[in-house]
Amino acid sequence: MEKDHQKTDVESISDEMLVSRTTETNDTYWYGMLYDRYSHRVYHKCLSFTRSVEEAQDLTHDIFVQLFVKLRTFRGESRFSTWLYAFVYNFCVNYVQRNLNKYRQTFVPTDDFKDEAAEIEDDAIFGLKEAALMKILDMISPDDKMILLMKYQDDFSIRDISSALNIGESAAKMRLKRAKHRLLELHNEIN
Incomplete structure (x- = not known):
């Protein structure tokens, strides 16, 4: 399989195109671009839920692993960032709810x-x-x-x-x- 990403201008590629290329080729290069664009924001969203640097890092990693598998479910009905943030929020809410003893509500x-x-x-x-x-x-x-x-x-x-x-x-x-x-x-x- 020939790689067509030798001299790709990262900024000019839309999120939707990166999703399409990732799902069509299973090439982690394209997924890496999505990761580079969003990992910092995803980490901060996780941190806002956990208040723990280590947990936020672990959650960010887990989210991107699961996201690679779920990427094919993105249908383009909204912006990719909207879809991603919904995925992140749901993942974090589920995580917090599973660990309610740790995040006891007052x-x-x-x-x-x-x-x-x-x-x-x-x-x-x-x-x-x-x-x-x-x-x-x-x-x-x-x-x-x-x-x-x-x-x-x-x-x-x-x-x-x-x-x-x-x-x-x-x-x-x-x-x-x-x-x-x-x-x-x-x-x-x-x-």
């Missing part, structure tokens, strides 16, 4: 909100101090943390969240709204 979320109809503006979330926000994010459920990070860290639209979680847009809006309520409710309890 806040038990409820569905009983004082004012469920009240919309929480994004400015209320952005106004939280970073240290307090990081502490609270470690205390809420992994699912709530995932959707909040998608929205506020990765700037996912409701459509992107909907696609990543394989739910309807109205369900994505409701989950985001509930997660924001839980975040601010816990913030108010702490302060």
